[in-house]
Amino acid sequence: MVRCVESRPKRFFLFLGLLLGFLLLSTGLRADQVHDGDVAPRGNPDGQVDIADALILQRIASGLITPTADELIHGDIAPICNQDGIIDVSDALVAIRLATGQLTLDLTPPVITITSHNNNDTVYNANVTISGAINDSTASVYVNGTPATVSNGTYSAGVTLGAGPNTIIVDAIDTCQNQSQLQITLNYSTGPTNVSGNIITNTAWSVAGSPYIVGGNLTVNPGITLTVEQGTEVKIGSTYGLIVNGSLVINGAESSPVTFTSNAAVKAAGDWQG
Ligand SMILES: [Ca+2]
Ligand SMILES: [Ca+2]
Structure with missing residues (x-):
């Protein structure tokens, strides 16, 4: 007699797929991780913060309902720009101020450009100054992790290159933790x-x-x-x-x-x- 046995790996991946689908449905997970206060309607947030969102945050803060992973991120709006990973009455109060128009949150990442060089430029000196524009006066700028000088809407920082291609990463982060990043390659040649x-x-x-x-x-x-x-x-x-x-x-x-x-x-x- 021949028995047909389903392979274990197949069953494992089927189980994993079903579990993932169930989790996505039950938590209403969104791709973004923005601290914007938008948790209502539960499982299907509508992109705005009104009194319904404040009420859900109040019920979470009171222990009446257990927040989903998604609600823990989107509902954590206090302290403003310095979220503490929990939802308590201060988060509900901030939501009320948002719902009544007394407050708006800065959710916009800074806009940066690199004007000193183009991607794939070749330079003949190991020491270069990377500079460009930054539109947010509160933002800090880092070039390959080193703080840049920021003044009058521009930034600059010195970088020492190694021979050949070098990756230059410019990060900007504002006081509300909104971030943006640019990356270019600079080629340092010891030629001719x-x-x-x-x-x-x-x-x-x-x-x-x-x-x-x-x-x-x-x-x-x-x-x-x-x-x-x-x-x-x-x-x-x-x-x-x-x-x-x-x-x-x-x-x-x-x-x-x-x-x-x-x-x-x-x-x-x-x-x-x-
Ligand atoms: Ca909402
Ligand atoms: Ca909080």
Whole structure:
């Protein structure tokens, strides 16, 4: 006799899916985690705070009902801008002030820009100053975790780069804990790097040494691979050529291409021989 046995992993994932669905339905979970006071109608909050929200918070504060995980986040609105993780009578009182228009909460993240550099820029000095605009005078700005100087709607901070690509993260956080973040990549090059003659071992050129100035005929020997990584610039001097007897691999990306140009001050077609 052959018995058909359902596999355990399948049953486990079915159980997990049902449990998750039940939890989402029973708690009315929203994707956001905003301390806005919107808890009513229960299980289906309507995007506004009125007296119904204050009443639910009052019942939670009195122990008459148990808050869901979602209500614990959205209902925790006191102390203002400095939530304490519990819902008590002060949260209900803030909700009443919101419902009656005596108070509005700052739920808007600060807007920041980076104006000193563009994403994927190449710089030739390890020390750079990152700067830009910040629209909220109460906000603190951090560049790679270091506090920036904020003044008259602008911020700036010094950063020391390592050779090659560097991730720059700018965080802004206002006094109500609203946050925003920007991220760019800056390439620090120790170049220019002068190259000529024969390449006799597998070699990679990257933005860390860019631009590569070809100052004489350059030959990639048989069996040898020259890899040119994304963002690298190669400048080939007048009348010189790149002769590939081995392999040439170009790893350009759309956002960070590899460029081959003439090294002549005034560039003309046929300056260099491919
Ligand atoms: Ca509501
Ligand atoms: Ca609270």
